[in-house]
Amino acid sequence: MTPLFSKLKTKKIQQYKFVLILLVFVVFIFISYEPDFGYLDTIHELLSIVAGEPINASFPIIFYQSAYVDYRFDPPRLRIFTLNKCVKNTQFLLADLHFNGDNSAPVRKNIYGKPLEGNCPSPLPPAVPCVYNSYQFSIGLRTNEDLKKVTIHLGSRRVDFNVQKIFKKTTKGITVCLQPVYYYSQWQNIVLYIEAWRAQGATRFIVYFHSATKETWRTLEYYRDLGMIEIKPWPSFPSLPIDIADKYPKVDDSVYINAYYLAMNICILDIKTTLGTIADFDEVMVPTKGRLLDYATKEMKGTKVGALAFDNHYTSFTPRIDTSNFSGVASPKFNFYSGPYKYVFNASVIHVAQVHWAASFTDSSMRSKITDGALLHFRYNAEDRNGTTSEKNFRFFPDDHSTHIKNIEDTAHKLFNGVMPTFSSKSNDALQECVNKVIPVEDKVCLSTSGICKAEMDKVNDWVYAESELLFLVAT
Ligand SMILES: *[C@@H]1O[C@H](CO)[C@@H](O)[C@H](O)[C@H]1NC(C)=O
Ligand SMILES: *[C@@H]1O[C@H](CO)[C@@H](O)[C@H](O)[C@H]1NC(C)=O
Ligand SMILES: *[C@@H]1O[C@H](CO)[C@@H](O)[C@H](O)[C@H]1NC(C)=O
Ligand SMILES: *[C@@H]1O[C@H](CO)[C@@H](O)[C@H](O)[C@H]1NC(C)=O
Numbered sequence: 284m285t286p287l288f289s290k291l292k293t294k295k296i297q298q299y300k301f302v303l304i305l306l307v308f309v310v311f312i313f314i315s316y317e318p319d320f321g322y323l324d325t326i327h328e329l330l331s332i333v334a335g336e337p338i339n340a341s342f343p344i345i346f347y348q349s350a351y352v353d354y355r356f357d358p359p360r361l362r363i364f365t366l367n368k369c370v371k372n373t374q375f376l377l378a379d380l381h382f383n384g385d386n387s388a389p390v391r392k393n394i395y396g397k398p399l400e401g402n403c404p405s406p407l408p409p410a411v412p413c414v415y416n417s418y419q420f421s422i423g424l425r426t427n428e429d430l431k432k433v434t435i436h437l438g439s440r441r442v443d444f445n446v447q448k449i450f451k452k453t454t455k456g457i458t459v460c461l462q463p464v465y466y467y468s469q470w471q472n473i474v475l476y477i478e479a480w481r482a483q484g485a486t487r488f489i490v491y492f493h494s495a496t497k498e499t500w501r502t503l504e505y506y507r508d509l510g511m512i513e514i515k516p517w518p519s520f521p522s523l524p525i526d527i528a529d530k531y532p533k534v535d536d537s538v539y540i541n542a543y544y545l546a547m548n549i550c551i552l553d554i555k556t557t558l559g560t561i562a563d564f565d566e567v568m569v570p571t572k573g574r575l576l577d578y579a580t581k582e583m584k585g586t587k588v589g590a591l592a593f594d595n596h597y598t599s600f601t602p603r604i605d606t607s608n609f610s611g612v613a614s615p616k617f618n619f620y621s622g623p624y625k626y627v628f629n630a631s632v633i634h635v636a637q638v639h640w641a642a643s644f645t646d647s648s649m650r651s652k653i654t655d656g657a658l659l660h661f662r663y664n665a666e667d668r669n670g671t672t673s674e675k676n677f678r679f680f681p682d683d684h685s686t687h688i689k690n691i692e693d694t695a696h697k698l699f700n701g702v703m704p705t706f707s708s709k710s711n712d713a714l715q716e717c718v719n720k721v722i723p724v725e726d727k728v729c730l731s732t733s734g735i736c737k738a739e740m741d742k743v744n745d746w747v748y749a750e751s752e753l754l755f756l757v758a759t
Contacts, residue, residue: 334373335373335374335375336373336374337374337375337376337377337393337436337437337438338370338374338376338437339437339438340437340438340439340440340524340758341438341527342367342370342374342437343367343368343414343415343523343527343530344365344366344367344368344758345365345366345367345520345521345523345534345756345757346363346364346435346442346444346755346757347363347364347365347755348445348754348755348756349444349445349446349447350433350445350446351363351446351447351448351449351552352446352447352448352449353552353645354448354449354450354451355450355451355631355632355645356645357426358423358424358425358426359424359426359428360422360423360424361380361394361424362419362420363419363421363433363444364417364418364419364420364545364548364549365396365417365418365419365420366415366416366418366534366538366542366755367396367415367416368414368415368416368531369398369403369404370396370403372395374396375393375394375395375396375420376394376395376396376420376435376437377393377394377435377437378391378393378394378422378434379391379392379434379435379436380392380424380433381430381433382428382430382431383429383431389434394420394421394422395420395421395422396420397418397419398417398418399416399417399418399419399545399548399635400416400417400544400637401642403418404416405539407539409539409721409729410539410540410729410730411729412537412728412729413538413539413729413730413731414531414532414537414729415520415537416538416539417542417544417545417548419548419635430446431446432444432446433446435758437758440524440759441758441759442756442758444756447552449552451631452554452555452556452630452631453557454486454555454556454557455556455557455576455580456484456487456556456557456576457480457483457484457485457486457556457558457575457576457579457627458485458486458487458488458554458555458556458558458559458630459485459487459488459489459559459560459561459562460489460491460550460551460554460559460562461488461489461490461491461550461561461563461564462491462541462543462546462561463491463492463493463517463540463541463542463543463546464491464492464493464495464499464503464564465493465494465495465541465732465733466493466494466495466710466714466732466736466740466744466746467494467495467499467564468495468496468498468499468706468707468710468711468744469499469564469565469605470496470498470499470501470698470704471604471609471706472565472604472605472661473502473503473506473564474609474691474694474698475567475604475609475661475679476564476565477506477511478680478687478690478691479680479687480562480567481511482574482679482681482682482687483567483569483574483575483680484574484575484576484577485576486556487512487513487554487555487556488506488511489512489513489515489550489553489554490513490514490515491515491516491517491546492516492749493518493749494746494748494749495746496710497745497747498704500747501698501699502698505694505698515550516751516752517541517546517749517754518748518749518750518751518752518754519535519733519734520534520535520538520733520755521534521755521757522534522757523757524757524758524759533734535731535733535734535737536729536734536735537729537731537734538731538733538734539729539730539731540731540732541731541732541733543638544637547561547636547638548635548636551628551630551633551636554630555630557580557629557630557631558576558579558580558583558627558628559627559628559630560625560626560627560628561625561636561638562625565661565662566659566660566661567679568593568626568627568657568658568659569593569656569657569677569678569679569681570656571655571656571675571677575681578656579627582652583629587648587649587650588629588649588651588652589628589629589632589633589641589644589646589649589650590628590629590633590644590649590650590651591626591627591651591652591653591654592624592625592626592640592653592654593624593626593654593656593657593658594619594621594624594658595619595620595621595622595623595624595625595658595660596617596618596658596659596660596670596673596677597617597619597620597660597661597662597665597666597668597670598615598616598618598659598661598662598665599615599618599665600615600616600661601616604661605663606705606706607695607703607704607705609691609692609695610688612679612684612687612688612691613684613685613688615659615661615677615679616672617657617659617672617675618666618668618669618670618672618673619670619671619672620669620670621670624639624640624653625639626639626640626641626651629649631645632644632645632649633645656677657673657675657677659677659679663708663711709743709744710740710743710744713739713740713742713743714736714740716739717735717736717740718730718732718736721735
């Protein structure tokens with residue numbers, strides 16, 4: 284071996300040694316940075332630095348307008364929400380992260396995505412053929428980095444995001460999130476819902492709105508003008524960029540039920556109170572006694588319980604409240620039908636929400652707990668459900684019922700100047716018929732109520748639709 288060769292070899296070993304030490308160091312840093320994300324995520328993120336392909340402009344994707352930096356995670360995580368075709372593990376968004384204003388050079392990152400539902404396509408049969416799925420693209424940041432702007436590059440096209448920061452919550456209260464309200468006609472439910480949830484300690488309502496009858500819209504406006512609820516439009520989705528628009532279905536026609544997974548997961552980030560929940564207009568959660576807010580706070584505070592689950596009780600009234608006679612609310616009948624649950628969660632730790640359970644928490648040591656309270660589900664066809672009659676005597680209000688029922692009646696009178704519109708099942712029937720047509724041909728059509736049912740629904744009523752807003756961005 285010539286001295287020169289030997290010298291080269293030593294140098295090479297030295298180089299590799301350096302790379303090896305560096306790798307070990309990098310792994311160590313990643314692991315110590317992400318205690319809640321586990322080794323798999325760490326390895327995924329490490330591998331992704333070596334392999335993978337950027338998502339480009341020929342890929343069908345639309346972006347929710349804001350990017351979030353979620354400081355409830357330690358270290359904080361950047362989270363970007365999208366609707367898109369399923370992505371492969373190796374595909375990523377190529378992003379420029381602008382820290383501390385425009386002065387310093389942006390940092391380039393590959394950001395990987397996961398379907399909010401856990402799987403893509405969705406495991407729900409009527410959702411399987413949907414092209415567009417709700418996704419979250421996310422990456423850990425360093426604690427001291429102040430992210431100001433994000434730019435995603437899709438080949439020659441780009442999308443710019445503003446950044447919103449999410450923190451742990453300190454204001455005591457419950458915020459109630461509504462999944463997008465669409466083709467809704469049962470305004471009577473809303474009046475009972477607001478009265479009952481407020482009595483249980485709800486302090487704020489965030490109502491995503493797609494469409495409703497004029498009477499329902501008037502009811503929502505009434506509460507909005509009193510400052511009790513916030514109405515957030517969840518209108519039709521935008522078109523894809525023109526050069527790929529004809530290669531894929533319209534988003535409205537191929538997204539499962541108005542992309543409610545996305546709406547509810549964005550809604551929970553907007554919660555500023557300690558507790559939150561996601562409940563439809565015919566669902567109220569109650570403990571066996573006392574107020575929900577006090578009960579849930581006591582059950583969760585200082586524990587590893589991040590969510591409390593309430594079992595389903597179909598609830599009916601005599602007379603039915605859709606006759607605009609609310610006297611039956613004082614003595615509801617319960618039909619116990621185990622599951623699916625709904626839940627109240629600690630808004631400081633919920634990460635991904637599913638409809639019936641908390642899918643993950645920002646702190647992986649958190650868990651859900653089933654309570655002995657009830658989800659009172661006064662569903663349209665509650666009487667037809669066969670369950671066992673519940674022995675328990677759940678109540679909508681923790682205190683005097685007659686005062687609350689009087690409030691409900693007074694509100695209903697005020698809303699319609701004493702002339703209450705009569706209920707017709709026409710709209711509910713039309714929607715059910717449209718949905719039934721979809722299920723038998725599940726391999727071809729996706730249950731996308733906003734798009735495929737619109738023509739049918741426009742025949743039966745004069746709907747109020749959400750006005751278009753620039754809620755979603757497409758690459759330009
Ligand atoms: C865009 O991505 C697709 C799939 O990854 C690839 O087949 C195609 O060649 C890419 N197009 C361009 C212009 O890079
Ligand atoms: C929610 O979780 C946070 C963080 O773990 C905790 O400090 C807080 O006490 C919890 N709040 C409730 C109401 O459970
Ligand atoms: C509501 O229903 C109850 C029970 O059937 C009845 O006694 C009452 O008169 C009704 N109220 C109105 C305003 O019709
Ligand atoms: C409930 O039970 C009755 C009597 O057994 C039956 O006729 C009806 O079809 C059942 N309804 C449902 C929704 O299962």
